[in-house]
Amino acid sequence: MSSSRPSPLVFPDVTLPESALLLRTEVRAFLDEEHARGTVLGRPDSWLAGWDDGFSRRLAGRGWVGMALPTEYGGAGRGFLERYVVIEELLAAGAPVSAHWVSDRQAGPSVLQHGSEEQRRFFLPRIAAGQCFFSIGMSEKSSGSDLASVAARAERTAGGWRLTGTKMWTGGAHVNDYAIVLARTDETGDRHAGLSQFIVDLRAPGVRIEPIRLMSGEHRFNALHLEGVDVPDGMLLGRQGDGWKQVTGELAFERSGPERYLTTFPLLVSLLRELGQRAATAEQLRQVGILTARLHSVRRLSLGVAAALDAGASPDIQAALVKDLGTRLEGALVDTVRSILPTPADPHATPGTHSELLAFALLHSPGYTLRGGTNEILRGIITRGLEQH
Known part of the structure; x- marks a missing residue:
């Protein structure tokens, strides 16, 4: 008996809209200006290694950070395909996009989908303006691709939660503002159901950042140590226990x-x-x-x-x-x-x-x-x- 669901190997055939083609021309002109400025160096791996907050703010000034976020939250209200064209041109040119990369790619959409209205109003306009940069705290020493085994804990306090544990390979934690951290809030039941996400201020007391250097000696990744970090209730992202989903x-x-x-x-x-x-x-x-x-x-x-x-x-x-x-x-x-x-x-x-x-x-x-x-x-x-x- 065959399934009525589409095969996971089926990909839509895409024709870019005319607006995306015009946008590509605009982005190339902007990159020509930045190349003349000396900020675009044509280097590989620019989305990891090219941290330049000034470039990110100039890009945001064109409406090209947080493009898919609604206009009511400071975004451009454009589609993923138009955003795709911008990202494609930036990466092909080797532009320094790592400052806003995680904020634009993951944190913004996550806050939009799961965050409270207060979180949306606070974070999304700042992300779209290139003024707020995020890291992701998922992996741990013994929990890489198997995220359901994370050991970082979040314990209830009078005003919120206290986070303890270490996240590994946390890109940009030494220069960014916040991290979305996956932590265990319930250890009694299903290991998937006991996880929650928190928005953690990377400059809060109890946050300790230890460099993990690449073979080149570059400091891009970190061990993010959470040593009793207090996180208010308002910084729980989504619902408690929904972290895995x-x-x-x-x-x-x-x-x-x-x-x-x-x-x-x-x-x-x-x-x-x-x-x-x-x-x-x-x-x-x-x-x-x-x-x-x-x-x-x-x-x-x-x-x-x-x-x-x-x-x-x-x-x-x-x-x-x-x-x-x-x-x-x-x-x-x-x-x-x-x-x-x-x-x-x-x-x-x-x-x-x-x-x-x-x-x-x-x-x-x-x-x-x-x-x-x-x-x-x-x-x-x-x-x-x-x-x-």
């Missing part, structure tokens, strides 16, 4: 966007620039063609998820598939570029040169298939979805 819905935003296949795109641009200065061989062009075909295919799938989100759907399984295919492509792109050109990677080379960009992409590559859920876990999600279908 809220966080799994949030992951569709995290796993399906252009950042899951465009992280290393600036390196491909650099490769094409290098090949344009010499007589490229047929084999080199064949390898570039394979990369381009894979990039185009994943982009179509990612656009399909954006269209589903625009329609109010929850394409969790499709998002997991996009993330798996996209992040594997990012790593393959780095390896292929190395094989096509014998240029040595050199982190000390002149910024923007092929050697320097290659080194930057290589040093960041271990994280590509890890952040947002390991690919092995994601394949389990995809398999279960297919079995249920």
Whole structure:
């Protein structure tokens, strides 16, 4: 007996509206201005490594942060497909977007969907203005992709909750304002039903941030230690016990966007620039063609998820598939570029040169298939979805 539900492998075929095409031209003109200013450096992994709050505020001034948030909360009231075009152009250019990245991608939509009216009125206009930056406190030392096993606790107090525990790989916690933290509020029943989300002030007493450095020495991630942090009742996000449902819905935003296949795109641009200065061989062009075909295919799938989100759907399984295919492509792109050109990677080379960009992409590559859920876990999600279908 076949299921009446659509297959999780079905992705909508998307044609971008004319408004999105016009918007792309506007974004490119803005990026040209920023490039002349010296803020857009064309670097890989700019959504993690490019923290520039001034750039984020200028982008917000154009209405391009919090684009999908309603106008009554300071957003632009535009759709996910228009936002997709803006994000695509920013990542392709290697723009420094990490300051507002989590706020725009996850925190804003989560507060809009689950937050109280007071939380919406306070946080959403500030997010849309590029004045409030969020981190995400999900993973722990023994709870990465298996978030249901988190050990961080939230215990009732007279005026709210007291949070204790450590969150790992909390990007930007040392420079951002708030974190949405997943913690256990009930340890007596189902481990999924006992979780809740809290908005935590990263400068509150009891918050201690310990750097986790990349191989390059960069400080991007942190261990976020919550050492008896008092959180008022008004900073419970959604309902107590709904944290698991809220966080799994949030992951569709995290796993399906252009950042899951465009992280290393600036390196491909650099490769094409290098090949344009010499007589490229047929084999080199064949390898570039394979990369381009894979990039185009994943982009179509990612656009399909954006269209589903625009329609109010929850394409969790499709998002997991996009993330798996996209992040594997990012790593393959780095390896292929190395094989096509014998240029040595050199982190000390002149910024923007092929050697320097290659080194930057290589040093960041271990994280590509890890952040947002390991690919092995994601394949389990995809398999279960297919079995249920």
